[in-house]
Amino acid sequence: MDLEIQRKTLIEELGVHLEEDNLAPLAARILATLILAGRRGVTFDEMVCELSAGKSTVSTHLDHLQATNRVTYFTKPGDRKRYFVIDPNLILNLMEEMITKWDKEKRLHLKIRAYKEQCNCEARETGGFQFDLEFQEDFLTYLEETSNAVKKFRDKLLSRNN
Amino acid sequence: MDLEIQRKTLIEELGVHLEEDNLAPLAARILATLILAGRRGVTFDEMVCELSAGKSTVSTHLDHLQATNRVTYFTKPGDRKRYFVIDPNLILNLMEEMITKWDKEKRLHLKIRAYKEQCNCEARETGGFQFDLEFQEDFLTYLEETSNAVKKFRDKLLSRNN
DNA sequence: CCTTTAGTTCGGAAATTCCCGAACTAAGTG
DNA sequence: CACTTAGTTCGGGAATTTCCGAACTAAAGG
Structure with missing residues (x-):
């Protein structure tokens, strides 16, 4: 067959x-x-x-x-x-997982940014290396935007399933 | 320190x-x-x-x-x-990876849907089990929508970096 | 109460992943 | 040319993951 x-x-x-x-x-x-x-x-x-x-x-x-x-x-x-x-909610569950993961990642990058800012502050006095914060900022908006996009679709699905 | x-x-x-x-x-x-x-x-x-x-x-x-x-x-x-x-393009590269993965997944689910439709067709004659295609449909729109959201952000980043 | 069905738990074997040191290369230094 | 620097390649070995069979449990059937 x-x-x-x-x-x-x-x-x-x-x-x-x-x-x-x-x-x-x-x-x-x-x-x-x-x-x-x-x-x-x-x-x-x-x-x-x-x-x-x-x-x-x-x-x-x-x-x-x-x-x-x-x-x-x-x-x-x-x-x-x-x-x-x-699981009938598999798709929703997968999205929930992604959102949770991205949230965790966002918190980490916020911590990293804070660390780098602190370093920059101290280094400004001694004239040492200054961190470029663009990468952290970009990463944070990346996480924010993709996360929001997924949330939007999740809510659409949720409201459809009332 | x-x-x-x-x-x-x-x-x-x-x-x-x-x-x-x-x-x-x-x-x-x-x-x-x-x-x-x-x-x-x-x-x-x-x-x-x-x-x-x-x-x-x-x-x-x-x-x-x-x-x-x-x-x-x-x-x-x-x-x-x-x-x-x-890599200065890390974020873009990560998005590209996601998009590629979702594309592959989409192709797989299209194949699965085709398989199930074929089964349904044969089973209709014998009165056998009929597949519910809702899951495949939902999964396909899920992949489509999240993929598009990421693509949109990717293009925004790309145009900024001209 | 014995038997069958539908699984679960546990100890360990097999396979895979991850990492290491030893030996090596390739390019510059004195 | 001998020596240092900045790595790479290769042959395992340790750790982890994945899977299995044997023994077990719990519920239903006869």
Whole structure:
């Protein structure tokens, strides 16, 4: 079946890509599998089987993916299995993560700027090296602007989902 | 000297943060050192000494940081040393990287959508599972919008630097 | 109560990443 | 030419990450 080959290829391709944001190879494959499976969900055993991975490995990675708000699951009445799916808020969660990271970075650059200003102040008396603050300023506006852009889209999504 | 302690602390703090985007611990410390040193630049030996690292380690990481457009150096006439500095276009380069990554992601999600549509088409006849394409659509607009926002800021920076 | 299903926990093996020192090069210095 | 300076290259070794199997738990089924 050609569709099946397509699916496998896509899982691998997407998996490799997802590894780039600090996901272990197998964690990336799990996420890719769930993205390709959609709302139907994938059970624990299906993942173990399909990815030919150890149960413990899948278990650990699923824990981590749930803890980082990338994955959830649902159950069916009278069925003990969990059907894992990508978190319906994944996009929002990813944006939230970016915003948090940029905030942290902004605070760091503010500290650095303060440090450099202090250095400049002391050096002015002795005629020593003066820091150029343009880089910090640019970086701060860069963080501010990209952060705001993402926030704007986040709010748009949020209001749509009311 | 209190400023020196402040600097060391900032290098460490910034270093830990920079590790988050796939930089080896020492590579992150090098970048942090350069960010805090500013235009004056830092020589190879200063890094080896200050970070108490092996010369080979510093050499390798500097290569990598230059290859990924994060770091450059300048020289002074009659001085064989290289003075390493963060690439003056670092911010632009970082944005370019983000845009490239999002583009790749977009192409992947287009492929996935095509795959799911094909599945839906076949399943419609047999009455099988139908994929919900909303997630792909949302992800594509998410990538589109954030990408555009960053591009807009990039162009603003570019036109300023004419 | 025994068995099956659906996982979890834990100790460690395998693979990978990160870093180092020793030996080397290449360019200038005396 | 011998020596110093400013690095680079290469062969591991230590640390970390990733993954696994074996033993376990907890819930449901017969």
